[in-house]
Amino acid sequence: MNNQQPLLSVRNLKTYFSLDEGQVKAVDGVSFDVNPGQVVGIVGESGCGKSVTIKSILRIIQKPGKIVDGQILFRHNGDSMLDLTQLNAQSEQMRQIRGAEIALIPQEPMAAFSPVHTIGNQIEEAILLHQPVSKQQARKIAIERLREVGVPSPERRIDSYSWELSGGLRQRAMIAMALSCNPKLLIADEPTTAIDVTTQAQVLNLLRDLQAQHDAAIIFITHDLGVIAQIADFVVVMYLGRVMETGPVDDIFHNPQHPYTKALLKSIPTVTSESGSRLPTIEGAIPHPFNRPAGCPFYPRCIEMMPGTCNTSTPSLQPVTDTQSASCFLYHKQTDDE
Amino acid sequence: MTSNTEQTTNSTNGHPLLDVKGLKKYFPIKKGFFKKTVGHVRAVDDVNFFIREGETLGLVGESGCGKTTTSRCILRAVDPTGGRVLYRAKSGATVDIAQLPASEMRRLRPEMQMIFQDPFASLNPRMNLFDIVSEPMFVNGIKSRSERADRVAELLQLVGLRPEYMQRFPHAFSGGQRQRIVIARALALKPRLVVADEPVSALDVSVQAQVLNLLLDLQEQLKLTYLFVAHDLSVVKHISTRVAVMYVGKIAEIAPTDALFNTPKHPYTAALMAAVPVADPRVRSKMIPLQGDVPSPANPPSGCYFHPRCPFAEAVCKQETPQLQEIEPNHFVACHRAKELELDGISAN
Numbered sequence: 001m002n003n004q005q006p007l008l009s010v011r012n013l014k015t016y017f018s019l020d021e022g023q024v025k026a027v028d029g030v031s032f033d034v035n036p037g038q039v040v041g042i043v044g045e046s047g048c049g050k051s052v053t054i055k056s057i058l059r060i061i062q063k064p065g066k067i068v069d070g071q072i073l074f075r076h077n078g079d080s081m082l083d084l085t086q087l088n089a090q091s092e093q094m095r096q097i098r099g100a101e102i103a104l105i106p107q108e109p110m111a112a113f114s115p116v117h118t119i120g121n122q123i124e125e126a127i128l129l130h131q132p133v134s135k136q137q138a139r140k141i142a143i144e145r146l147r148e149v150g151v152p153s154p155e156r157r158i159d160s161y162s163w164e165l166s167g168g169l170r171q172r173a174m175i176a177m178a179l180s181c182n183p184k185l186l187i188a189d190e191p192t193t194a195i196d197v198t199t200q201a202q203v204l205n206l207l208r209d210l211q212a213q214h215d216a217a218i219i220f221i222t223h224d225l226g227v228i229a230q231i232a233d234f235v236v237v238m239y240l241g242r243v244m245e246t247g248p249v250d251d252i253f254h255n256p257q258h259p260y261t262k263a264l265l266k267s268i269p270t271v272t273s274e275s276g277s278r279l280p281t282i283e284g285a286i287p288h289p290f291n292r293p294a295g296c297p298f299y300p301r302c303i304e305m306m307p308g309t310c311n312t313s314t315p316s317l318q319p320v321t322d323t324q325s326a327s328c329f330l331y332h333k334q335t336d337d338e
Numbered sequence: 339m340t341s342n343t344e345q346t347t348n349s350t351n352g353h354p355l356l357d358v359k360g361l362k363k364y365f366p367i368k369k370g371f372f373k374k375t376v377g378h379v380r381a382v383d384d385v386n387f388f389i390r391e392g393e394t395l396g397l398v399g400e401s402g403c404g405k406t407t408t409s410r411c412i413l414r415a416v417d418p419t420g421g422r423v424l425y426r427a428k429s430g431a432t433v434d435i436a437q438l439p440a441s442e443m444r445r446l447r448p449e450m451q452m453i454f455q456d457p458f459a460s461l462n463p464r465m466n467l468f469d470i471v472s473e474p475m476f477v478n479g480i481k482s483r484s485e486r487a488d489r490v491a492e493l494l495q496l497v498g499l500r501p502e503y504m505q506r507f508p509h510a511f512s513g514g515q516r517q518r519i520v521i522a523r524a525l526a527l528k529p530r531l532v533v534a535d536e537p538v539s540a541l542d543v544s545v546q547a548q549v550l551n552l553l554l555d556l557q558e559q560l561k562l563t564y565l566f567v568a569h570d571l572s573v574v575k576h577i578s579t580r581v582a583v584m585y586v587g588k589i590a591e592i593a594p595t596d597a598l599f600n601t602p603k604h605p606y607t608a609a610l611m612a613a614v615p616v617a618d619p620r621v622r623s624k625m626i627p628l629q630g631d632v633p634s635p636a637n638p639p640s641g642c643y644f645h646p647r648c649p650f651a652e653a654v655c656k657q658e659t660p661q662l663q664e665i666e667p668n669h670f671v672a673c674h675r676a677k678e679l680e681l682d683g684i685s686a687n
């Protein structure tokens with residue numbers, strides 16, 4: 001496998017929503033790469049654009065949202081790089097890529113399965129859509145996938161409805177469906193947010209094992225830094241529609257560069273912190289998307305903010321160490337302003 | 339020293355403010371045309387704990403284990419099926435909230451307040467900040483508008499909001515600010531006991547710390563007693579003097595915070611701790627998942643409810659329900675093997 005060339009390369013992606021109240025720049029110049037077999041964790045707080053980024057990659061952004069700029073280069077069929085932004089979202093080619101080459105484990109677990117069909121029917125349908133197999137073979141594959149993700153007695157469970165399953169089993173069934181066509185890229189949008197810690201640990205272990213077996217790349221989205229630390233190889237830190245910092249997971253946690261990453265890591269309570277002590281906080285709140293500040297999106301809350309610089313122009317994402325990149329004027333002068 | 343634990347135990351070694359004994363709440367399961375009762379969900383099933391004045395008892399457990407139902411019983415938002423909720427009122431008298439007539443309960447209400455998980459759902463979007471925060475005062479007989487305005491300004495400052503915001507509506511505020519508004523309203527009548535059900539779970543990571551610090555500061559200033567309900571062990575560890583762990587409607591273990599996290603005595607507590615994703619990529623291999631799912635409280639297993647998932651289960655565990663026992667000073671455990679087991683806590687990382 002060629003690890004030099006990325007499987008997916010998102011370049012300066014901008015996805016905006018035009019509303020009556022104004023324009024929401026949900027994703028505003030996002031860039032990152034995913035290498036084959038790599039687990040990329042995208043971490044950020046609610047509303048920072050994680051889901052819109054991956055919906056853009058899958059080309060499932062609904063009106064009034066629109067990709068207005070940038071490229072999404074995907075290594076299609078293992079060779080040439082195809083720019084997904086240039087495809088018609090409804091085209092046959094995009095449909096094949098969605099599901100067969102890039103599969104999604106969505107954020108809302110209940111929404112993933114229809115309540116009126118059995119999970120087996122839905123997994124089989126996904127297989128039949130993308131693979132030249134008979135109905136019988138599809139059922140066999142579906143049972144195999146369910147077994148692989150640890151659903152007990154899959155021959156019987158395949159005929160259950162999603163609402164008959166416990167949270168943990170539903171999560172597993174969802175992963176089985178996403179894996180049904182052997183995708184090269186699996187996108188998991190907060191797959192463990194709605195479940196308990198003991199189930200979450202099971203699901204994270206499962207994803208790690210599956211990743212190793214299938215050699216699929218994973219984009220794992222979460223706001224939980226603990227989960228990121230446990231699953232990701234490479235981390236993308238987002239804030240207000242932009243990438244603040246990227247780097248290998250160990251560097252992000254042990255040698256963070258961007259003031260937002262540093263502050264975020266200090267502010268989270270951990271099981272080893274002293275009880276009753278006060279945590280360092282990040283002052284203020286995330287601005288409303290209509291009131292986005294000019295300049296660096298983090299400047300109103302940044303303790304290192306440099307007046308006249310940070311509040312007037314927007315830093316671009318640049319390499320700041322051998323392995324990390326950051327969007328911050330403490331390290332460079334490059335801006336993203338036209 | 340200055341650990342939260344020691345301070346509060348020393349300063350309030352008197353009677354508990356709240357003493358919950360044998361608390362039960364069963365919900366009927368109804369089926370068919372005649373809505374016949376075919377069974378019961380044992381949401382809270384013989385729960386025992388106490389809270390000392392000025393301390394924070396953290397209540398943790400997985401979704402559906404009965405945390406919210408327990409809190410609702412304590413504030414008499416629902417009527418318990420059985421058991422006692424003994425509360426030492428400001429007047430000095432100890433009353434059983436589980437049995438109190440509605441009129442007396444109404445008189446007690448101002449002393450106990452609840453903060454809910456969702457700061458978006460718990461605020462009326464058509465009321466401005468002044469109305470929201472002053473409503474409980476109005477209901478409880480403070481009719482003078484200027485008196486209420488002064489108090490609202492004071493409360494907003496207390497929770498870190500500007501008094502100028504008084505005329506604004508909830509939609510103009512972020513999640514963290516809304517939770518501050520909810521807290522201001524809960525404090526309007528100078529409560530003694532505050533029950534907070536997942537108060538930071540819906541908040542962004544970067545504002546959780548602000549609200550946790552605020553709750554700690556307010557406790558110090560106002561001598562509040564907290565029951566703090568959460569599923570997140572890190573948050574509970576951070577804020578609690580003592581912690582109670584719940585599993586399928588029962589208390590598995592209660593201990594001072596450090597004792598519980600360093601030397602857990604119940605296999606379920608240890609399993610919960612092992613499942614917490616540590617925010618450090620260098621301690622990856624430690625995450626050992628518990629097998630199986632949480633049983634339904636409508637159909638719990640025999641004996642110890644944890645036995646189908648417990649790596650230490652023996653024959654007795656399938657037959658006999660373990661009772662909550664004090665196996666070390668202040669350390670209560672409901673496990674047949676609590677004394678002999680050596681379990682790993684958090685510091686083992």
Ligand SMILES: Nc1ncnc2c1ncn2[C@@H]1O[C@H](COP(=O)(O)OP(=O)(O)OP(=O)(O)O)[C@@H](O)[C@H]1O
Binds near residue numbers: 289
């Ligand atoms: N259909 C839509 N119409 C208008 N604005 C939208 C729409 N979908 C998303 N947005 C806005 O785009 C921004 C990014 O949203 P997104 O769903 O990507 O956030 P997220 O990072 O996934 O957050 P969360 O952690 O809450 O899932 C937000 O400001 C959101 O309000």
Ligand SMILES: Nc1ncnc2c1ncn2[C@@H]1O[C@H](COP(=O)(O)OP(=O)(O)O)[C@@H](O)[C@H]1O
Binds near residue numbers: 379400403
């Ligand atoms: N009003 C109700 N009617 C029937 N069952 C209920 C009701 N409220 C809670 N339950 C059940 O009681 C159990 C405990 O619920 P809850 O106290 O909300 O748990 P937690 O807050 O720990 O997640 C769950 O199985 C839940 O489904």
Ligand code: SF4
Binds near residue numbers: 297302303306330
């Ligand atoms: S660019 Fe300025 S405001 Fe933005 S993170 Fe860097 S120092 Fe802070």
Ligand code: SF4
Binds near residue numbers: 606642643645673674
């Ligand atoms: S009583 Fe038995 S089954 Fe229950 S936790 Fe203790 S050892 Fe495990």
Ligand SMILES: [Mg+2]
Binds near residue numbers: 051189
């Ligand atoms: Mg999202």
Ligand SMILES: [Mg+2]
Binds near residue numbers: 405406
């Ligand atoms: Mg609850």
